Amino acid sequence: MTKEFALTVDRIKCDGRGLCAELLPEMIRLDEWGYPIIAAGPIPQHLIPLAQRAVEDCPVLALAFRRTERSKGG
Amino acid sequence: MNSLLAGPPLTGPESLASHAGRLGPMPAVGARFIDTLVQSRIAGRGGAGFPAGTKWQAVATHSRGDAVVLVNGAEGEPQSKKDRLLMSTRPHLVLDGAFIAARVLRARRVILYIGERHRAARAAMLQALAERNETERRLVSEHAAPARYVAGAESAAIHFITEGVATPTTMPPYPFERGVDGKPTLVQNVETLAQVALIARYGEPSGTSLVTIAGGVPRPGVLEVESTTTIADAVSLAGGASDQARAVLVGGYFGRWMEARDAWPLRLDQGSLRSHGLALGCGVIGVLPAGRCPVCETAGIMRYLAGESSAQCGPCFFGLRALADACTRIAEHGTNRDDLQRLDRWTEDVRGRGACRHPDGAVIFLQSALQTFGREFAGHRPHSAAEAA
Numbered sequence: 001m002t003k004e005f006a007l008t009v010d011r012i013k014c015d016g017r018g019l020c021a022e023l024l025p026e027m028i029r030l031d032e033w034g035y036p037i038i039a040a041g042p043i044p045q046h047l048i049p050l051a052q053r054a055v056e057d058c059p060v061l062a063l064a065f066r067r068t069e070r071s072k073g074g
Numbered sequence: 075m076n077s078l079l080a081g082p083p084l085t086g087p088e089s090l091a092s093h094a095g096r097l098g099p100m101p102a103v104g105a106r107f108i109d110t111l112v113q114s115r116i117a118g119r120g121g122a123g124f125p126a127g128t129k130w131q132a133v134a135t136h137s138r139g140d141a142v143v144l145v146n147g148a149e150g151e152p153q154s155k156k157d158r159l160l161m162s163t164r165p166h167l168v169l170d171g172a173f174i175a176a177r178v179l180r181a182r183r184v185i186l187y188i189g190e191r192h193r194a195a196r197a198a199m200l201q202a203l204a205e206r207n208e209t210e211r212r213l214v215s216e217h218a219a220p221a222r223y224v225a226g227a228e229s230a231a232i233h234f235i236t237e238g239v240a241t242p243t244t245m246p247p248y249p250f251e252r253g254v255d256g257k258p259t260l261v262q263n264v265e266t267l268a269q270v271a272l273i274a275r276y277g278e279p280s281g282t283s284l285v286t287i288a289g290g291v292p293r294p295g296v297l298e299v300e301s302t303t304t305i306a307d308a309v310s311l312a313g314g315a316s317d318q319a320r321a322v323l324v325g326g327y328f329g330r331w332m333e334a335r336d337a338w339p340l341r342l343d344q345g346s347l348r349s350h351g352l353a354l355g356c357g358v359i360g361v362l363p364a365g366r367c368p369v370c371e372t373a374g375i376m377r378y379l380a381g382e383s384s385a386q387c388g389p390c391f392f393g394l395r396a397l398a399d400a401c402t403r404i405a406e407h408g409t410n411r412d413d414l415q416r417l418d419r420w421t422e423d424v425r426g427r428g429a430c431r432h433p434d435g436a437v438i439f440l441q442s443a444l445q446t447f448g449r450e451f452a453g454h455r456p457h458s459a460a461e462a463a
Contacts, residue, residue, distance in 0.1 A: 033393065
């Protein structure tokens with residue numbers, strides 16, 4: 001088992017400031033009303049520092065890491 | 075064969091004397107009852123169809139003798155009448171289920187959460203409660219559920235009782251972890267609790283479900299059906315389709331449209347419907363007569379569902395409104411390619427992006443409409459005054 005991280009949004013807290021999509025366009029796009037749509041699956045290793053930044057800079061603290069577990073060869 | 079609505083005529087609440095005379099006293103079951111419940115494989119009848127046994131296991135694991143049992147009789151689905159009928163006529167069956175849950179889960183409180191407009195149901199439940207012994211009565215408090223679609227959602231019910239606001243909250247924490255006043259909470263639909271009362275007595279559920287037949291039938295209303303009953307059987311019990319039926323909505327506003335001919339042979343049984351990618355949900359079977367326009371019907375329901383968003387999550391509040399507006403433009407001004415493309419794109423975008431399942435239910439409903447009525451959506455023209463005349 002390897003530990004991996006995904007991004008999760010608290011939909012009630014999120015009010016569509018859109019900062020996350022600017023900081024991490026590789027994984028986050030905005031819908032037509034300005035709310036984030038997050039790519040499914042774990043965050044690729046090389047994007048983790050940027051994801052960290054997006055989580056920390058969310059003005060309403062709606063974006064968070066979620067730990068997921070993946071079994072190898074599964 | 076046991077059934078939920080067996081006993082005296084369904085004209086008012088059955089008395090405790092009649093109930094106990096008919097079914098015997100409430101059995102004194104213990105923690106092992108949860109295994110029986112798991113084996114019974116009964117699914118919740120509030121709409122989500124979650125296995126009851128799994129829910130009870132989770133609450134039992136977290137309870138330190140401080141759990142809460144929330145009896146969900148909000149019944150916010152506009153066309154559903156079955157929970158009201160059950161509470162109005164067989165309140166002791168529901169109360170038995172609630173008190174069995176309280177004993178098994180070591181709960182300190184039982185909360186009756188009944189739709190504020192369901193006056194006969196509330197009166198019957200309170201009258202029945204007054205007939206119970208003092209130990210039981212002391213456990214119970216009653217709250218009127220606001221008449222909103224989402225007020226019956228588990229987290230909304232908990233939010234309302236704890237803080238007076240009937241809007242869903244972000245999960246986790248789940249109700250079994252932190253529910254009413256932060257205590258582990260079982261939120262269970264009234265029909266499911268009535269089944270618990272039967273399982274505790276006979277070791278198995280009745281094998282029947284309560285459904286509401288609505289729309290184009292001569293005698294719309296609630297039926298108790300066997301798991302072998304087909305949709306055609308149920309519709310014929312309601313007097314048959316009053317006009318040639320175009321389509322059937324299976325499972326209420328969070329359900330799916332089907333071509334009528336495909337719907338008739340389906341059995342009204344959770345497992346059987348699942349195997350067809352459907353769900354019994356709250357048990358509403360809506361019959362759309364051939365004379366009604368499915369596009370206008372769908373647009374009306376989408377406007378309702380958009381209006382019932384609790385306006386907390388952007389994708390639900392803005393997305394459902396935009397979808398309802400696009401449906402309405404097609405219905406009122408005729409079809410156009412831009413709106414058809416928007417409907418396809420937005421249903422994908424909105425799905426899974428709310429704190430609760432309200433947006434998901436609405437887009438599943440809409441996608442089934444776009445599939446079943448693809449031809450009508452693609453060729454819709456406004457109904458002119460001349461046409462109506």
